[in-house]
Amino acid sequence: MSNPVVLIATTRVRTGKDAEFVAWKTRHDSAICKFPGYVSSDMMPGANGSNEWTIVINFRSADDLTAWQQSKEHAEILAEGVPLFEGGNFGEVTQVGEAGVQPAGDVTEVIFSRIKPGMEDAYRGWTTRIGAAQARYPGYRGMFVQPPDEMGGLWTTIIRFKSAPQLEAWMNAPERKSLLQESKAFIEHEQLTRLATAFPGWVPLDPVTGKGPPNWKTAMLVLLGLFPVVMLELRFLNPVLSQFGLHASLATFVGNSLSVAATSFITMPLFVRWFGWWLFPDDASTLRVTSKGVAILVILFALEVAALWQLLPW
16 A cells, blocks of 8 residues: 655745735645545745745645646646746655654644535635635634545644734634634534633534633533542542552542543533533524523532432531
């Protein structure tokens, strides 16, 4: 089986043409992502204000890369870019291991999208439009779109900006929100992975707003899952640890480690799935849904306390 290959290209962009170059790169990615074997395409600006940019393109095999290089689409998109360049090298190919090569970015947002069957072309066209829109925002450093390995799999989009505030400005932009509303016609599900809440890794971000749920909502779900775990540890784990003569500090560390693990990998994934309607309600029903969710959680808290009331001695 052929190893993945990476095409590393460098180009010097003419003075004052950076924005046009970024827009060209977006069109380039829209064309290349349709080719078999394509994995990813990314770019990195030159250091210290240099006009030299590096483009890194990953394909699953040398044959797949060759097919792209010899295609009509490649020739056309390259011809579009020539007026923007004043030199460079477009032919350095490197064989790599199965993991491929991914350049490090400044600040990165990773988005996983499940596309409705038969809507892949609509999605590709939409990625071109949203790519052109975000390219106009300060700090933009590039985007690549990676199609799934199999039918019905997740598409991966990686967006890079120079700084977190600049990325946030785009993520919260009304223009982006409008484009995301449009994408509901062909995106079935979307998951953002950047950690931007007071409980990183436990809750996702809203794909429309780019923000996490209110911290108090997350805290209520954490409490719902953490309380029974701690109660069970006090009743069953602590006596066992004391038999081994562990120092109180070490015993507490063991207990806390198990509590965090249970919360991170068991209770919170379940609660986020069950209470997703409450964490991210529609604008029109926010108050009603929020009140309903709080009422349900209060009842669950009371049931937990009642169920564990006799677990520990007074």
